[in-house]
Amino acid sequence: MRFSIVAVVACLAGVTNAHFRLNYPEPRGAFVADDEPKFCGGHDNAVNNRTTFPLSDGFFTIKAGHPGWTAGVIISTVQNPTSFDNFTVNGEQQLVKGYAKEDAAGTFCIPLNISAANIPGVKEGSNVTIQVVFEGGDGNLYQCADLTLSNNATISSNSTCKNETSDHGHGSDAPKPSQTAGSVQNLAGYTGLFMGFGSMALLLL
Numbered sequence: 001m002r003f004s005i006v007a008v009v010a011c012l013a014g015v016t017n018a019h020f021r022l023n024y025p026e027p028r029g030a031f032v033a034d035d036e037p038k039f040c041g042g043h044d045n046a047v048n049n050r051t052t053f054p055l056s057d058g059f060f061t062i063k064a065g066h067p068g069w070t071a072g073v074i075i076s077t078v079q080n081p082t083s084f085d086n087f088t089v090n091g092e093q094q095l096v097k098g099y100a101k102e103d104a105a106g107t108f109c110i111p112l113n114i115s116a117a118n119i120p121g122v123k124e125g126s127n128v129t130i131q132v133v134f135e136g137g138d139g140n141l142y143q144c145a146d147l148t149l150s151n152n153a154t155i156s157s158n159s160t161c162k163n164e165t166s167d168h169g170h171g172s173d174a175p176k177p178s179q180t181a182g183s184v185q186n187l188a189g190y191t192g193l194f195m196g197f198g199s200m201a202l203l204l205l
């Protein structure tokens with residue numbers, strides 16, 4: 001555990017601000033910071049205008065307002081997932097991206113190869129919902145994105161894949177650009193440390 005007491009206290013003080021944002025793919029519904037601890041960030045129903053998303057070799061980008069965070073991505077193949085149960089199979093989270101830890105706050109582009117996760121029923125044309133689970137010292141936070149998967153999907157050019165760390169930026173919308181890593185592979189510190197659900201629960205203590 002590397003969360004310092006100082007960081008945790010500072011973040012609790014700014015709890016209604018940044019938390020984390022899912023920048024791409026487009027999240028379900030408007031961002032409401034106070035609702036981020038709820039299922040899908042407070043948005044219970046799938047959107048009609050799904051994002052067409054690569055079945056293989058996609059990415060997602062998040063802006064982490066907390067340093068010292070852990071995140072993973074769960075997936076539902078239910079057409080309109082409305083509860084955490086829809087992201088659970090045999091009592092376990094259906095992970096499409098294992099939990100990993102990062103020390104810095106900032107914007108991160110993280111590879112998401114959905115086909116490689118071998119989720120039953122996921123194929124070309126599937127409607128799925130991904131839910132990013134983020135923990136940065138003030139409890140689990142959630143954002144969802146409703147997708148249609150396609151090998152022909154093209155990611156719009158204004159969804160750039162880069163990493164940009166910032167100082168402790170909770171509540172600040174103007175992170176200082178300190179370093180930029182252009183490639184998907186060059187993920188500062190996002191080392192693919194896989195953790196099970198039990199480890200995640202421990203992190204919340």
Ligand SMILES: [Cu+2]
Nearest residue numbers: 015018019138
């Ligand atoms: Cu927060």
